[in-house]
Amino acid sequence: MAVLGCIADDFTGASDAASFLAAGGMAVRLFSGIPEGEAEKGRIKEWLYGGTPAGGDTGAALVVALKTRTQPAGQAVRDSLAALRWLRNQGAGQFYVKYCSTFDSTPAGNIGPIADAAMEFTGSPYTLLCPSLPVNGRTVAAGHLYVNGVPLDQSPMKDHPLTPMWDSFLPALMEPQSRWECLLLERACLSYSRETVEAGLIKKARNLGLDRFYVVPDYGNTQDGERIAALFGHLPLLTGGSGLLEPLARSLTGGGKAQETREGEYETGGGGGCDRQTGVFTSSPALLLAGSCSPATLAQIAYFESRGGIAKKLEPALVLDRSPEEAAQSLWRFLENHRSQPVLIYSSETAQQLQATRKLAGGRPLSPLLEETVALLASRAVERGWRRLIVAGGETSGAVTRKLGLNSYDIGASVAPGVPVLIPPQFPELRIVLKSGNFGQKDFFFRALDITGTPESSNRREEM
Template sequence: MSLVFGAVADDLTGGLELAAMIRAGGVPCAFVTELPDSVSDPAIVVARRTRVAEPALAVADIGRVGAWLIERGARQLFFKYCATFDSTPHGNIGNCADVLRQLTGSRLAAFCPSFPEAGRRVFQGHLFADDRLISESPKRYDPLTPMTDPDLVRVLQQQTATPVGLIPQQIVRAGLGAMTQHCERLIADGIGFALTDAAVPDDLAALAALTVSWPLMTGNSSIAAYYPALWRERGLVDANDSVTRLPPVRGPGVVLAGSCAEKTMRQLEVFARDRPVLMLDLAAVSDADAAVTAALDWALPRLADGPVAIATSADPDAVAAVQVKLGQRRAATLAEEILSKLAQALRISGVRRFLIAGGETSGAVLDRLAIHSLRAGAYRAPGVSQALSEGATPLAFCLKSGKLGPEDMLLPMLASMEQGEQP
């Protein structure tokens, strides 16, 4: 089979979730962070760290991956970003989509960030987090990509010179014919990008049917759950494809949290009811290596009794104070440096199961461990997916978006890695 689906993700947690969605649909899907020599699966997700990169660097990186996928015959490119449309007025969604549109020659590319299962919905172009606009949710306090404008047409238009339109809910609900006609009108009007409304899973299914043959599609991972069945209907993948379950991974387990999302903070609180949590205060760190050594000395004796958590997470006021002291970028890179070096030291000490909270933290950890590909397990729920590294001594990972997952997920997820995927 040829390469049916070539995706590039702007961070690792979302990329892994996308690969897990495809695998849950019964289609083998590779997950890599660096471009491999070849692709044998019908789908591949290349996860990069472009979400908060300098815009010019992000565009170059996404373009490089897109060109590589096209050279290998990818039938469709998919650009994956967060359901909360994490970006700034300078990028990196619209600007990266521009380069992919140029590579594919797409007349129109759709943007579908909605993730109803996680409470992220778009209505009349406005993004909601559960029952409130994204600009009224905790996402407005994000230390790197605060969302203060819920109008995604306006947000996206700030990042691109390509005219942006909307496929509103009434058109989505009217069916495939109505959507197709609406898209032709947008193209005739010179529109190159279209935000899509989606509030319920049926909306995603309808949009998947509309876009399954488009050369370029963009969005959150949720819409991709509907593609495998459509590929089978069209004979694009083997109807008998299946994926093997992940085996158990024994050995100590740890949580490393760099996300400052409210959900991650709550998950750490719940974890602390049963197991120790070390909260690192970045404002008090004068030497990263010394902080790593102290955290390692704290963790190793406790791992004999079960998992532990180490976090640089903090509430909005504490984050603001650290950013004032260190600067926004230095505060983020310090957290990544400490947690990634900790992961390296913990692996040497025998830790085999890692739950990493935060997209940037996940990228930093895998980079430090020199892990460039993972075997993704099947998607289970928002923020709940696991993966295995290759090699003689595999490591188990859950790369968790800071904003997702049940409050009590940390300990059960580590236990699931030890048990392996169940039928």
């Protein structure tokens, strides 16, 4: 059985990757960090190769969520190589380095160093640099990365609080990060045979004196993804966003097809879905947490409140004046008072509000305090019977999952492209939804409540 090993730069990125692999027909298990202990190794081996192998005759994928997105490059490389070695030891014969579809890097970023190290680890002379995710508006043309048709450096990502975007031309973004150059592959070449494309790339690299290189293909629609997977799916190493993972999984397994539906809904076919088991959640409370300051998340919060959703802002002053434990206790009283309905707790702010908050903080690191507070709140909620957690924002999601102490997840149905329901095998009645800040429709929170419970339990407000 073929095993694909994938590393991702944060937890929401890993769940994003896992959802597309599942949609393509692979059996998938997601891990929060590198699993430790012989017992865990035994469970993984049993899942992969036991009486009823997870991947059957088609294949399985192991996805490891790291914290490398904003780490110093040296540490990010060390953690990535450790994860790749662990995946190889579990039987992975092919590897995927997954990063954000809006690239999320700076001149001193770590996408290039990690990809370079992975190329050396696998002995690959070249690999893809493929951040496209067309279903969410991320496309590449002539080496430039676009977000909903707008060049990356002119999109809202230019103001990202952690990784502001300074260019949209991928070779320029990679130049200060990587030891190797990028070769562009135009859309017309995607119709050629694998042999013709590979021969042309190697000839061009030889003429330029390149011993290793990256290929940046045009990728603007589903058909492009299918062709890219057919041309390069045999390589021992691939790097990119999640957009390539579904066609890659289908090319490796012959799994079910994914399709966009009306209003951007997303359905999966093949080996990735799970039963909703809605009856389990009819009366189970739901806690929603948002820390992302992306325009998409801000719009989702506004929509939730406009439809009568119960919400409370975690004010920066609360965590600056009190310990995270005290701040969480203050929020807990609000949550308990509204136990019968879904409650949204958010710290998300607009760019203008963030400026005022930074001034208020006076240089004190605020994000870790906010993340620790909501993580404590989530942990207490689960202890007291909450069985649905919906979290918006990569850093917030990572803090919550670490606090819960859960280290592996099976992949359920998708709320939106790249946002699956996660089911921990060690806590199978719990349903967790984690999303990257920019993902999801404006009614995302209501969709997540519906898919993890029932329309009655989610208290959805229909659009007027």
